[in-house]
Amino acid sequence: MNFAFCTCVTSDYLGLAQATFQSLNDTFKGEARYLSLVVDDNYTGSKYAGFEILDLNEIDLDSYGEELLKVKEESLSSRFRWMLKPILLQHLLKRFEAVFWVDPDLYFYNDISPVTQKLESFDVILSPHWRSFNxxxxxxxxxxxxxxxxxxxxxxxxxxxxxxxxxxxxxxxHWRLENNRELGILDDQGYLGLFPLMTEKSYIIKDRGHNIAAWNKQECKRTLVDGQVLINKEHTVKFIHFVPDTIKNILNGKDKLLRPHLRKYLEHMLEIEPGMSQLRSYDVNLIKRKTRKALPLKATTYP
Known part of the structure; x- marks a missing residue:
């Protein structure tokens, strides 16, 4: 199956997308395809094997073009990029049989091909939050x-x-893109719950090693088995969602078993951008100090 990964960023966050791609490329043994839509005006950047930068002018905005460009003029906000998500996926499906949207703050550690292969028999793949059920x-x-x-x-x-x-x-x-707790709507994300009703061929990821983050500590317990961090004592860590709370919990000791993973992410980010402006909201020296004595991260494994 011919498939690719994609995301959408402003140019100052392109370093995050590069780190995400390189971590994916490692787990796919150099065969990953990753396309990043950069929404800044007149941005010109380089591309290299497997990593392609797209310009907004290349994307057909169809009937939503006027509305999107108006939003863009106001700011390169999250709202603007969220509306581009299905448009970018539609655009890339003309080139690829399947496409994965991947947020630029994800970082991959182990093989996810058992999940990517599901798009040969399913139309949609969804990742549960795995928040507490209690x-x-x-x-x-x-x-x-x-x-x-x-x-x-x-x-x-x-x-x-x-x-x-x-x-x-x-x-x-287009109808509503807002965070409205009263209506149970959260931006683009809240609507994903309808997808399994819209297509019978929806696959929900059951392996809880996927999309590890601050919000799933109870249902995706981090455990140490023979020196290796596993989730619920059985799943390897496939990828981590490094939102601010995830990093904060690792640093303050609430999620300390993930310190070797954060250290690897940090070291990779420092290679890409020594100034670390991509993680400007964190004290880089604190991250280094907190992760220095972390357990060694075992080499990436493939089933």
């Missing part, structure tokens, strides 16, 4: 199933059978 253990996380949705918008896979579904998703965002 309101007595973590009430806020439980409530967020209803406020923030069942599935995470940072990792989504689609194939060519989803063109209409993607169009419907874009229509939903």
């Amino acid at each position: 309101p007595f253990v973590n009430q806020n996380a439980f409530f967020n199933y209803f406020y923030h949705g069942l599935y995470n918008g940072g990792f989504i896979g689609v194939n060519r059978n989803t063109v209409d579904l993607l169009e419907n998703w874009l229509e939903m965002m």
Whole structure:
């Protein structure tokens, strides 16, 4: 199956996308294809094997062009990039049989090909948040199933059978793109819960080593087995979602078993951008100090 990964960034966050691509490329033994749409005006950047930079002028915005460009004029906001998500996926499905949206703050450690191969028989792949199922253990996380949705918008896979579904998703965002707890709407992400109703061929990732983040500590327990960090004592860490709370929890000791993973991410980011402006909100020296004595991260494995 001919497939690719993609994301959308402003140029000052391109370093994150490069790190994401390189981590993917390592797990796919140099065979990953990754396309990053950079939305800044007149941005010119280099491309290299497997990594391609797209310009907004290359994308057909169709009937939403006027609205999107108006939003873009206001700012290169998250709202603008969220609306571009289904448009970019539709655009790339003309070139590839299947495409995965990958947020630029994801970092990959182990092989995810068993999941990517599912798009040969399924049309959509969704990644659950795996927030706490027990309101007595973590009430806020439980409530967020209803406020923030069942599935995470940072990792989504689609194939060519989803063109209409993607169009419907874009229509939903055109209708309302907001964080409205009263209505149970969270930006583009809240609508993902409808996807399994819109197509019977939806695959929900069951391996809880995927999309590890601050919000799934209860349901995706980090465990140490024979010196290796596993999730629920059985799943290797496939990829981590390094949102601010994930990094904060690792540094303050609430998620310290993930320190070797953060250290690898940090070292990679420092190679790409020594100034670390991509992680400007963190004290880089603190990250170094906290992760210096972390357990060694075992080499990437392939099944």
